[in-house]
Amino acid sequence: MSAEIVIPYNDTERPDTGLYNAKLGVWLFLASEVMLFGALFSSYILLRVSADRWENGAEILNVPLATLNTMVLIASSVTMVLSWAALKAKNFPRYRLCMGLTFLAGVGFLIIKTLEYGAKFEHGIRPADSTFMAIYFTMTGLHALHVIGGMIVNGYLLGPGAKMWFTEPRRFTNRIEVAGLYWHFVDLVWIFLFPTLYLLPGK
Amino acid sequence: MSAHTHDDHSHAHEPGFVRKYIFSTDHKWIGIQYGFTALVFLFFGFCLVMLMRWQLAYPGVPFPVEFLNKWLGEARMPGGVMAPEFYNQLGAMHGTIMIFLGVVPLAVGAFGNYLVPLQVGAQDMAFPKLNMASYWVYFIGGVVMMVSFFVPGGAAQSGWTSYSPLANITVPGGAELWGRLLTGQSLWLVGMVFLITSSLLGSVNIIVTIVQLRAPGLTWMRLPFLVWAQLVTSFLLLLAFPPLEAAGILQLMDRLAGTSFFLPSGLVVSGKELVASGGGSALLWQHLFWFLAHPEVYVLILPALGIVGEVIANNTRKPLWGYKSLVYSAIFLGFMSFIVWAHHMFLTGMGTTINAFFQTTTMIISVPSIVILTAMILSLWGGSIRFTVPMLFALAFLPMFGIGGLTGLPLGLATSDIHLHDTYYVIGHFHYVVAPGTLFALFAGIYHWFPKVTGRKMNETLGKVHFWVSLLAINGVFLPMFVQGLAGVSRRLYDGGTIYLHAQDVLVLNKVMSHSAWLLGAAQVVFIINFFWTLWAGKKAENDNPWEATTLEWATPTPPPHGNFAQIPAVYRGPYEYSVPGAKRDFTPQHLPQEA
Numbered sequence: 001m002s003a004e005i006v007i008p009y010n011d012t013e014r015p016d017t018g019l020y021n022a023k024l025g026v027w028l029f030l031a032s033e034v035m036l037f038g039a040l041f042s043s044y045i046l047l048r049v050s051a052d053r054w055e056n057g058a059e060i061l062n063v064p065l066a067t068l069n070t071m072v073l074i075a076s077s078v079t080m081v082l083s084w085a086a087l088k089a090k091n092f093p094r095y096r097l098c099m100g101l102t103f104l105a106g107v108g109f110l111i112i113k114t115l116e117y118g119a120k121f122e123h124g125i126r127p128a129d130s131t132f133m134a135i136y137f138t139m140t141g142l143h144a145l146h147v148i149g150g151m152i153v154n155g156y157l158l159g160p161g162a163k164m165w166f167t168e169p170r171r172f173t174n175r176i177e178v179a180g181l182y183w184h185f186v187d188l189v190w191i192f193l194f195p196t197l198y199l200l201p202g203k
Numbered sequence: 204m205s206a207h208t209h210d211d212h213s214h215a216h217e218p219g220f221v222r223k224y225i226f227s228t229d230h231k232w233i234g235i236q237y238g239f240t241a242l243v244f245l246f247f248g249f250c251l252v253m254l255m256r257w258q259l260a261y262p263g264v265p266f267p268v269e270f271l272n273k274w275l276g277e278a279r280m281p282g283g284v285m286a287p288e289f290y291n292q293l294g295a296m297h298g299t300i301m302i303f304l305g306v307v308p309l310a311v312g313a314f315g316n317y318l319v320p321l322q323v324g325a326q327d328m329a330f331p332k333l334n335m336a337s338y339w340v341y342f343i344g345g346v347v348m349m350v351s352f353f354v355p356g357g358a359a360q361s362g363w364t365s366y367s368p369l370a371n372i373t374v375p376g377g378a379e380l381w382g383r384l385l386t387g388q389s390l391w392l393v394g395m396v397f398l399i400t401s402s403l404l405g406s407v408n409i410i411v412t413i414v415q416l417r418a419p420g421l422t423w424m425r426l427p428f429l430v431w432a433q434l435v436t437s438f439l440l441l442l443a444f445p446p447l448e449a450a451g452i453l454q455l456m457d458r459l460a461g462t463s464f465f466l467p468s469g470l471v472v473s474g475k476e477l478v479a480s481g482g483g484s485a486l487l488w489q490h491l492f493w494f495l496a497h498p499e500v501y502v503l504i505l506p507a508l509g510i511v512g513e514v515i516a517n518n519t520r521k522p523l524w525g526y527k528s529l530v531y532s533a534i535f536l537g538f539m540s541f542i543v544w545a546h547h548m549f550l551t552g553m554g555t556t557i558n559a560f561f562q563t564t565t566m567i568i569s570v571p572s573i574v575i576l577t578a579m580i581l582s583l584w585g586g587s588i589r590f591t592v593p594m595l596f597a598l599a600f601l602p603m604f605g606i607g608g609l610t611g612l613p614l615g616l617a618t619s620d621i622h623l624h625d626t627y628y629v630i631g632h633f634h635y636v637v638a639p640g641t642l643f644a645l646f647a648g649i650y651h652w653f654p655k656v657t658g659r660k661m662n663e664t665l666g667k668v669h670f671w672v673s674l675l676a677i678n679g680v681f682l683p684m685f686v687q688g689l690a691g692v693s694r695r696l697y698d699g700g701t702i703y704l705h706a707q708d709v710l711v712l713n714k715v716m717s718h719s720a721w722l723l724g725a726a727q728v729v730f731i732i733n734f735f736w737t738l739w740a741g742k743k744a745e746n747d748n749p750w751e752a753t754t755l756e757w758a759t760p761t762p763p764p765h766g767n768f769a770q771i772p773a774v775y776r777g778p779y780e781y782s783v784p785g786a787k788r789d790f791t792p793q794h795l796p797q798e799a
Contacts, residue, residue, distance in 0.1 A: 005326045005766045009415050021329045021415050028407045032441045039449035039494070043487055047464070051482050128461035131482040135464075138456050 011171035026178045030185050033146075037189050040139055044196065047131050048203075055132040056202035060125070062116055066198050069112045070190065076105030077187045080154075080180045087173040092165055095176075099158045102183070106151040113144055136197050143193060146186045153179050226339075228331035229765055233338050234317030235656065238649075241309035244345060245642075246727065248300035251293045253724050258285045259699035260717035279357070287697045291360035292387065294695075296348070298363025299391065302499065303398045304345050306637065309645055310506035311402065311440065312341065315409050315433045317656065321756035322427050324418025324774065324794075326766045329411040337405040344397030351390035355382075359391035362695075364496070367465030367488040371457045372472055380459060389458050392451045399448045406437035418755070420774035424530070425793070427754045427778040428523060431530050432509030435537040436502050443498035443541065450491035457483075464488075486551055493544035501540045503637055504604070505533060507644030508575055511597045514647050515579060517752045518594035519586025520789050522779040525578040532571035532578075539568040549617045550624050558617040565615035572608055576601065591750075592666035596647035599674050600640060607635030610685065625695070628688020631681045639677045646670075646730070654749050658761045659741035665733040672726035679719025683712035751790045754778050758794045 009020050017024070048054055057063075083098035117137075127137040157179055164172040227233060257266050265283030266272055272283045279289040320328055328334045351358045356374035359365065365388065376386035383389060413434050417426070453464040461479065465488045468481030516523045523529060545553060545561040580601055588594065610632040613619040623629065646669075654660045690709045692700045699713045700706030748757040755774070759767050772794035780791040 005331075007325075007327060007329060007331070007416070014415050017414055019415065021411050024414060025330065025407050025411045028410055028441060029403075032403055032407075032445050035442050036445035036449055039446035039491055040453075043449065043453065043464070043491070046487050046490070047482070047484060050484055126461070127456060128463070128480055130480050131463060134456065134460075134462035134480075137460075138453065138462070138464075142452065 011168065011174055020174055022174060022178045023181075026181050030181065033185060037139075037142075037192075040135075040142070041192070041196070044135050044139070047135065051131060051203075054202045055130060057132070057136075057198045057200060059202075060133075061136070061198050062119065063198050065112055065116055066194055069109055070194050072105050072108050072112070073187050073190050076102045076109070077184050079105065080183045084173070084176045084180050087165070087169070087176055090169075095165075096158070096162070099154060099176075103151060103154050103158055106147055106154065109147060110144065110151075113140070132202075139193055139197065143186070143189055146189070150179070150183050150186050154183070226335055228327070228335050230316050230320050230328045230331065230334060231656075231763060231767075233334050234313050234315075236338050237308050237316055237341070238313030240342065240345065241305050241313060244300050245305035245309065246731075248297050248305055249724065249727070251297045251300070253720055254285070255290060255293045255297070256717035256720045258290055258697070260714045262698035262701050288357060288360060290697050291362075292352070292358040295359045295362050295365075295391075296352070299348065299359070301637075302363065302503070303395070304341075304348065306503050306641055306645070307402065307440075307499075308341055310503065310641065311409070311433065311436055312338070312405060314429075314506055314510065314645070314648055314652075315405070315437070318652070318756060319409055319412055319430055319433050320416065321759065321763060321767060322430050322754055323413055323416055324421055324755045324768065324772045325412060325416035326768065326771070328408050329415055330408050333404050334408050337401045337408065340397050340404065341401035344394045344401060347390055347394035347397060351387045351394065354385045354387060354390065356386055358387040360387060364492055365391065365454070365488075366492075367454060367457070367483075367485050368467070368470060370454060370488075371465055372477065375458070383459050386458070389455060392455045392458070395451050396448060399444045399451070402440045402444060406440040409433055409437040410441070418772050418774050421755075421793075424527065425774055425777045427509075428512035428526065428529055428533075429506070429509035431533055432505040432512075435533045436505045439498040439502050439505075439537055439540060443495045443502075446491045447495035450488060450495075453491075454488065486548075486553075489548050489551060490545070493547045494541075497544040497547065498537075498540040500633070500636070501536060503641050505536070507600070507604075507641040508533070508579075510644045510648040510651070511579060511600050513752075513754070514593045514597040514651050515582050516779040516781065517651075517750050518589045518591055518597070519583055520589070520781045521582060521586045522777070522781060523578065524581040524584070525574075526777070526779065528574055529578050532574040536568065536571040536575075539564060539571070543568055543615075546615050546617075546620075549620045555617070562615055562617050566612075569608065569612060569615070576605060576608070591650075592661065592663060592670060593647040593651035595667070595670045596643045596650065599670070600643045600647065603635055603639035603643060603677075607632060607637075607640050610635065622691070623688060625693055626688035627684040627692050627694050630694050631684030631688060634681045634684070638681065639674070643673075646673075651750070652756075653737065654744035654761070655747075655756060655759075656762055657738060657741075658744055659737050660744050660749065661737045661741060662733050665729055665736075669726055669729045669733065672729070673723060676719045676723035676726060680716050680723060683709075683716050687712055748792075751788070753780055753790050753792050755793055758792060 007021065008014075010022075011020060013020050079098045079101040083095050083102060086092070086094035086098055125133060127134045157175060161175070162172075164175070222228075224232065227236075254266075263284055266280060266285070269283075272280045275289075279286055316328070316334065320326070348358075356376070359370070361370035361373050370388050373388055374386045376383040376389065384393075413426075413430060453462075456462045457464050457466065463479045463481050463483040465485055466477065466479045466481055466483045467485060470477040470479070470481070512523055512529065543561060543564045545557060546565045549558050549561075583598075610628070614623055614629060614632060650661055650666055687700070687706070687709045688694075690705060692703070692706045692709060696703075700710060744761060747759065747761045750757070755772055756763075758772055760769075774793045775796055776791065776793055778793060780786075780793075782789045783791050
């Protein structure tokens with residue numbers, strides 16, 4: 001007996017909750033991500049408060065490069081929204097363009113980050129040097145992993161996953177929205193990381 | 204996610220063996236996978252402690268089982284006597300396995316997976332493929348933990364709490380990155396990241412299923428209490444686990460990349476100053492760890508309370524007393540559990556102001572726990588109780604959890620905690636909550652839902668033997684711990700306290716506890732025999748609803764087929780309409796329209 005299972009509210013909102021499943025799912029997932037990065041930011045505060053000295057981020061780190069990276073990431077969030085809006089307007093080619101730009105921005109972010117890391121290693125700067133460098137590498141590294149994760153999802157939705165547009169357009173549009181929520185979150189984490197690590201003066 | 208396209212395929216022919224039994228997306232089979240794996244881990248974790256108890260009862264006497272000594276080897280059991288390092292490994296891994304590989308996967312992975320979709324009237328979980336992924340990520344985490352026994356230096360040995368800086372410096376593993384990774388503690392951290400990811404995915408799935416897939420008519424206040432318990436539990440897993448993941452990443456950085464997140468400056472190890480940048484905080488680890496680990500206690504107990512609620516209502520043939528106060532208490536409990544964590548840290552020198560805050564919140568959180576326990580006990584009043592095996596376990600749960608909870612109060616008060624901290628009293632306290640508490644409830648659940656899962660009822664006589672021997676033995680293990688703890692015996696002594704003057708009067712209890720533990724092990728053999736014997740040859744359940752229960756899982760065929768319900772049921776009433784005046788039968792199922 002193999003009754004066909006169709007999970008309800010996959011592509012439509014449940015009337016009394018006003019949500020489709022994946023949207024609730026991703027918000028819950030992001031809540032846990034907030035706790036993950038929240039714990040790391042709390043660790044930063046606790047370590048900094050109890051430290052005797054703390055490096056001035058702007059002296060060790062490359063602020064212009066990081067500013068550029070912030071721009072790149074914010075731009076990618078905009079193109080991400082535009083790709084969703086394109087699907088809402090049933091404009092699939094424009095979706096491809098915007099999603100492609102989002103993906104490229106992700107690549108750009110990682111290239112710049114790699115340059116930054118590379119320069120640090122060339123100068124012999126390691127996580128083990130100080131608590132500041134340790135938390136810098138840990139938090140930006142974990143953030144970069146999140147960027148890579150988001151790019152895998154975006155790449156899938158741009159390439160093989162895009163076929164769904166022709167069979168279940170509504171569900172595909174929802175997927176872009178969900179992926180977008182995650183991408184904005186990754187963006188937002190960076191917007192907290194940038195001033196905390198690069199701009200806050202030392203002591 | 205594309206379950207749709209797959210089903211189009213499977214219509215033509217049945218899914219193959221691999222998709223049906225190994226990489227299944229059916230919540231029931233995943234639940235069974237979780238349950239079976241977790242039971243194996245539980246028994247394994249229990250074996251570790253049975254081994255430890257020999258060393259505690261007979262310190263320095265060679266272990267009498269020759270072949271086991273030979274198998275464990277000279278490094279672990281030199282001359283048949285347990286090496287101190289191996290004792291520490293067993294202790295750390297016992298806690299880790301029991302909690303993260305045993306009880307949580309059984310309570311949430313197995314019972315949550317199997318029962319939540321059935322009880323809310325859904326065909327499956329909201330994300331079936333994610334569900335499969337959760338199980339396999341858990342499985343990988345378990346494998347990593349097992350592998351860690353065989354790397355140089357053995358498994359993690361800094362306690363299940365992995366306190367820094369001890370956990371940072373134990374078996375560092377040399378200069379090479381690979382060597383550092385292949386150490387017990389590093390693998391413990393990697394394994395934990397897998398287990399955390401697994402329970403994160405699982406809890407998202409359970410919450411979405413409960414919120415989105417409730418059958419028509421199943422309003423929030425008509426949900427079985429078990430579903431509420433699973434919902435609150437999932438929120439705790441979702442929000443409390445990530446800080447431990449963060450802590451795990453930081454400790455892994457310390458061990459692999461040489462950072463000093465948890466290493467204070469000027470640390471001296473074995474007479475030599477440790478080469479590290481320093482500036483870290485040992486207290487930070489404890490904060491991050493206990494931010495998870497206190498809500499974790501409620502992750503362990505809430506599903507148990509849910510199961511006990513179901514079993515009690517069914518076997519007293521009465522509605523649960525104070526259903527709404529149970530629900531509100533569970534939610535309040537979940538909320539409060541996030542702001543009590545530092546009561547584990549009264550002796551770390553946080554200061555009296557912080558202690559006062561956390562002891563106050565700790566006293567507050569005992570209120571909803573007592574409300575829940577009181578409601579359960581009052582539910583018994585005036586019921587015509589059926590003393591089935593699941594009911595016996597559920598009934599025993601009430602006083603056992605009561606002892607566990609009440610003995611926690613002196614630990615929650617900063618002043619009395621000074622004397623009791625890190626003694627056997629603590630071990631006795633939390634084992635009463637988790638072992639004769641949660642585990643008894645989980646046994647109740649296994650006996651109760653076995654006929655639905657397999658179509659066969661477990662043997663009553665063997666079940667009663669299992670119950671009575673377990674009840675006797677488990678109290679023999681944990682009750683003496685209070686006595687030892689009050690006498691001041693530390694929980695971390697390799698020889699059970701033999702060399703300490705203040706422990707001499709209570710040393711004999713070590714033998715009582717050890718023999719009780721082995722008796723408890725023997726009682727579980729009865730359960731294992733019953734389990735497998737029932738699977739092959741047990742008495743068939745007389746119908747789809749052998750316990751005459753009201754909730755939706757009993758409205759399915761037995762065992763429930765793929766998709767559970769032939770048709771999504773409509774729900775007409777609350778979950779516990781037993782003995783309704785004027786009704787034809789003493790139970791009125793949720794899915795039946797009003798009977799004439």
